């Protein structure tokens with residue numbers, strides 16, 4: 532068997548790993564690179580392997596850094612199937628359509644400027660036709676079912692507890708009575724996340740490909756502490772008729788926040804407060820969440836059967852039209868507005884910030900990682916004047932950050948995941964982490980299991996196993 536790493540190797544985005552056996556070429560994930568525009572564009576156009584040569588693709592989950600280059604495969608003649616869980620198939624379809632739209636409008640914006648400078652036009656690396664072509668190749672599987680991909684190769688999906696439909700993927704290859712098993716963790720979630728079941732214990736494997744996003748970090752803030760902080764914020768909003776503006780990713784994080792606020796209401800810790808979810812993608816994603824109760828944990832299943840819809844409540848409002856979104860600008864609080872993008876780089880959140888940021892009664896709440904150079908990062912860093920739509924805007928609203936909401940396993944969880952594999956695998960490849968994270972986790976694994984072969988692959992490297 533050969534393993535090659537084409538992305539998310541000593542970095543986080545562009546997850547793409549290839550398993551080759553004498554009879555098959557299986558691609559694990561086909562993610563989009565994100566980061567500096569030109570470098571990312573090149574990595575997204577050139578996959579590093581020939582799409583036509585692939586037998587099949589196995590997708591761990593729908594996040595764009597894992598699924599976002601799938602349409603490029605269709606564009607270049609890939610004609611196999613893309614296997615994933617059923618929930619992932621539904622989520623990936625709407626997220627890829629959204630990604631195509633964003634690319635088309637980004638390119639139109641860049642081209643407008645480039646044409647003025649007499650430069651060549653950029654083209655999206657895929658469009659909505661490519662998205663349609665690849666979604667026709669999607670095959671939804673149930674968790675833990677063994678899929679026969681070829682006479683000697685089977686694959687199965689195991690709950691990863693990261694986002695709806697997320698899975699660790701196990702590939703089993705048998706030849707001359709010998710079986711080799713590869714387990715790819717995908718992105719690992721954490722126990723006790725709202726909505727989702729806890730990650731399945733890892734099945735036995737010979738080779739583990741493990742994510743390392745938080746390889747040198749432990750998550751802060753216990754659940755009870757976060758609840759107290761949210762309680763205080765909502766009481767503040769009530770007393771000062773303020774708006775709580777929450778930039779959040781439309782898929783996963785938004786639904787999680789709704790469930791967390793509902794929980795506070797159910798526990799009578801807060802009075803209901805109007806929540807506006809202002810993102811068409813979040814509305815579409817929530818519809819997918821409703822269609823997949825098989826992914827819920829026990830608590831969410833109970834809510835689902837009690838009121839028919841875990842995401843509905845008289846105080847929760849989905850905002851779809853632009854007019855309704857604009858109406859929120861003039862409205863007075865108290866209310867919570869959840870909108871995207873999560874790092875304030877575009878989308879409707881910018882309008883909400885523009886209208887709310889100069890009022891000291893308002894609060895901007897961050898619930899996720901803010902990358903360098905983004906507006907979100909500037910706000911988290913406490914800048915007093917920030918650019919919104921290119922206009923320097925004074926910030927008077929309070930900024931609050933919640934650190935404990937990550938959907939990723941931390942260092943402690945990752946080490947526990949390896950410990951739970953019985954018997955221990957022979958080789959562990961660490962992927963999906965910045966170099967510093969991967970190296971630190973690698974050293975910790977090696978110290979705990981001296982006999983284990985721990986490797987941190989470089990992008991483009993191939994390993995015989």
Ligand SMILES: [Zn+2]
Nearest residue numbers: 592594693718
């Ligand atoms: Zn993910």
